[in-house]
């Protein structure tokens with residue numbers, strides 16, 4: 001088989017053994033790689049209904065079809081487990097050298113079962129699997145752990161995916177990190193921590209054999225050339241932080257825990273300001289000619305020396321959304337998350353929920369006693385030092401940090417139960433996953449995309465904000481086109497997540513990002529890699545199948561129509577300032593939109609998947625389990 005190795009590695013942490021599983025080419029044609037293949041591996045290997053932090057929840061890693069080839073931005077892998085944060089599917093992507101090196105080990109994916117009784121570093125060295133003690137790495141940050149493993153193995157070609165103290169301590173939004181990139185959201189780090197898996201390391205010497213190297217090389221060079229032009233300039237020059245001012249102009253920049261959509265300090269946290277005052281250098285994932293990652297450093301004051309990559313989502317969450325305009329403090333907050341191995345979006349939104357809860361009297365100063373402030377402190381919006389301290393307490397699960405480490409859904413439920421409050425009304429999550437940096441009260445197609453998403457509050461699995469922001473539809477109202485739009489945009493995203501290719505390359509195939517612009521080139525890249533004869537429609541099917549297996553997983557875990565919902569604030573509280581003021585997404589509007597969406601998907605009115613639909617997609621075994 002070209003492009004793949006045809007086998008999956010299974011590792012059992014409980015019994016410390018490993019074995020190989022061969023997969024037929026037909027399986028690869030169905031699930032391709034990345035998030036799609038990782039979710040399929042999870043479907044096959046999990047005990048349905050299990051506790052996400054139990055040994056029965058496997059870690060499923062699936063590499064990309066283009067990893068290790070010349071195809072730009074194709075060095076990515078998918079990761080799937082049941083999410084301890086949401087209780088639904090936890091699927092993530094990361095990229096760079098870990099993915100390329102995994103390809104060279106000769107495995108297309110790795111499934112890790114069971115749980116270890118000692119902290120362990122699993123080292124996959126071509127076809128050998130070693131279980132190394134990880135005791136000496138405990139407490140080390142993510143970047144430090146990767147470096148320490150390389151030094152111990154005396155080989156700078158070893159690449160590792162690791163957890164930091166956040167994952168070790170069971171923070172439910174802990175990440176897995178490799179090469180400075182995060183497999184973020186949904187709490188993979190907590191799953192790894194529950195298994196005492198500190199790191200998964202890889203070293204490989206196998207080649208990657210493709211069917212048509214000349215075509216692959218020619219196309220790759222064309223794409224690399226296009227990626228140096230205007231189609232990626234936004235990402236190359238300022239990175240995604242450029243969205244700060246754009247979102248502020250539209251009145252969609254989450255401010256003070258999504259109370260408003262315009263931030264008075266937006267200029268001070270903009271991509272432009274970051275570039276002029278804090279940027280140190282740009283870096284790129286392996287196989288990437290774009291280099292969107294803006295490494296920035298705090299240069300003065302309390303946090304001088306803090307340094308990490310800054311992009312829009314972590315910036316809005318820890319900046320405007322916490323009312324903070326001091327970029328030094330924001331960089332420190334994100335740095336704590338990245339080195340501590342925590343999701344900076346969920347971390348920031350959990351801090352903003354805490355600040356609002358404090359200002360509304362749910363918490364008092366005494367609730368925030370800690371080693372740094374034995375008398376407690378007052379976490380008001382805008383207080384960067386409070387934001388830094390809260391994230392440190394969450395990472396270490398110190399004091400109230402233990403409650404906050406569970407994310408906004410659980411923390412608000414616990415506080416409301418204990419104190420008789422209603423803090424759930426400003427807990428900004430969907431399905432337990434903290435929201436992204438676009439206020440959906442002013443983006444109604446996006447509101448639908450988020451509500452029905454299998455992952456929860458995630459902007460990466462649905463591009464339904466696109467027609468809203470571009471003005472293809474009226475972003476403040478609804479009409480009967482939105483179901484199709486939500487379906488199309490989520491399946492479009494699923495194609496990229498299943499190859500995977502970084503979505504920032506999407507305009508570099510022909511100048512157009514839509515299916516007509518991108519699918520012909522993606523089809524040709526797949527065929528040149530594998531020797532298959534995929535058509536334009538087969539590319540679309542990648543996205544539909546990927547989304548279907550994700551949905552099927554959630555259905556098997558007990559998903560019901562009522563689980564597709566937004567948060568209280570977006571339903572009931574309009575913003576009062578800026579161009580998006582005065583709007584909410586009513587519950588009636590959302591129910592109507594869900595009807596449209598389920599119909600567009602070919603599902604029942606309850607959002608379940610008919611057997612015939614699954615058979616049409618070639619998913620007979622899935623039909624047997626969840627088809628109706």
Ligand code: SF4
Nearest residue numbers: 284285288290292502
């Ligand atoms: S554009 Fe950015 S995220 Fe995408 S592959 Fe390149 S460096 Fe990585």
